[in-house]
Amino acid sequence: MTSNSDTSVLRPSGRVTFDNTGRVVIVTGGCSGIGRAICESFATSGATVVCADVDTIGGRQLPEGIEFRQCDTSRTDDCASVVGWTVERFGGLDVLVNNAAIQPKDSYRPIHEVPVDVWDGVIGVNLSGYTFMAMSALPHMRQQHSGVVVNISSGQGHRTARQVGTYGPIKAANIMQARQWAVEYARDGIRVVSVSPGAIDTPLVRASLEQQGGGAALANRHPIGRIGRPEEVANAVLWLSGPDASFVTGTDLEVDGGLGALGAFADPYPMPNPTDSSGSHA
Numbered sequence: 397m398t399s400n401s402d403t404s405v406l407r408p409s410g411r412v413t414f415d416n417t418g419r420v421v422i423v424t425g426g427c428s429g430i431g432r433a434i435c436e437s438f439a440t441s442g443a444t445v446v447c448a449d450v451d452t453i454g455g456r457q458l459p460e461g462i463e464f465r466q467c468d469t470s471r472t473d474d475c476a477s478v479v480g481w482t483v484e485r486f487g488g489l490d491v492l493v494n495n496a497a498i499q500p501k502d503s504y505r506p507i508h509e510v511p512v513d514v515w516d517g518v519i520g521v522n523l524s525g526y527t528f529m530a531m532s533a534l535p536h537m538r539q540q541h542s543g544v545v546v547n548i549s550s551g552q553g554h555r556t557a558r559q560v561g562t563y564g565p566i567k568a569a570n571i572m573q574a575r576q577w578a579v580e581y582a583r584d585g586i587r588v589v590s591v592s593p594g595a596i597d598t599p600l601v602r603a604s605l606e607q608q609g610g611g612a613a614l615a616n617r618h619p620i621g622r623i624g625r626p627e628e629v630a631n632a633v634l635w636l637s638g639p640d641a642s643f644v645t646g647t648d649l650e651v652d653g654g655l656g657a658l659g660a661f662a663d664p665y666p667m668p669n670p671t672d673s674s675g676s677h678a
């Protein structure tokens with residue numbers, strides 16, 4: 397860890413490394429942001445990675461070594477097809493990361509103003525998509541008597557704000573899906589967990605900066621003083637899906653720079669002076 401103070405001493409920080417050689421991993425929504433970082437981290441640690449995403453252009457831009465399958469996770473047949481293809485081609489499935497989600501601008505409203513088609517669209521991807529992928533993956537994992545499912549949820553699944561009556565409650569459901577599946581399949585050798593990021597620098601967050609009060613305010617709301625990087629979420633996912641987390645299941649890990657610990661009653665942190673280079677930045 398580094399400090400910006402002049403008197404600081406650079407101390408050793410330690411390092412965890414991952415070896416996913418031979419493991420087969422599916423990441424939904426892996427063409428962008430957090431999903432892409434998860435794909436890259438698994439791939440560089442030796443896994444065979446299948447990115448399942450609707451975005452065919454993004455699919456062509458993935459680094460070499462990451463397989464791309466076009467898949468709309470709101471469609472059961474697409475989910476079954478990507479899981480079937482992966483198991484047939486690579487002989488098994490060790491990790492499923494349910495990550496693909498949308499947060500359309502039209503969903504940022506009190507629920508009485510949310511168009512029903514917007515609600516249905518978010519439910520389709522963010523909730524049903526996670527279930528459809530799990531429905532296809534779990535029979536293979538049961539047969540292997542091993543496997544890990546990681547649901548990417550959000551800090552908004554734990555706490556809420558005005559205007560997020562669509563996205564927030566569905567993210568809370570992702571946490572409960574993980575708990576329920578963990579309990580259901582624990583004796584089948586399968587672990588299921590969720591990860592709840594704070595604000596992470598991805599296209600999804602950049603598109604909603606205005607709704608979140610702007611970049612500087614969003615960063616300052618996190619006790620650490622910045623928003624997160626996609627690879628910081630990926631590191632948590634890799635640890636949770638590896639053998640070092642073998643006794644961890646049915647739980648959620650918040651990767652949020654302390655955001656969830658800060659009470660609504662707490663004094664806000666003073667906004668850093670933009671000309672002061674000693675502050676923390678996203």
Ligand SMILES: NC(=O)c1ccc[n+]([C@@H]2O[C@H](COP(=O)([O-])OP(=O)(O)OC[C@H]3O[C@@H](n4cnc5c(N)ncnc54)[C@H](O)[C@@H]3O)[C@@H](O)[C@H]2O)c1
Nearest residue numbers: 425427428429430449450468469496497550595596598600
């Ligand atoms: N970025 C953040 O600050 C943040 C914070 C908390 C939680 N999250 C969660 O992290 C996950 C990833 O978010 P992100 O910020 O990286 O998003 P992003 O918009 O950068 O990427 C989402 C990816 O999902 C894909 N996708 C969208 N609809 C799909 C569908 N129907 N089928 C398959 N793929 C689809 C997109 O093509 C894209 O590649 C989401 O579950 C999100 O809710 C993000």
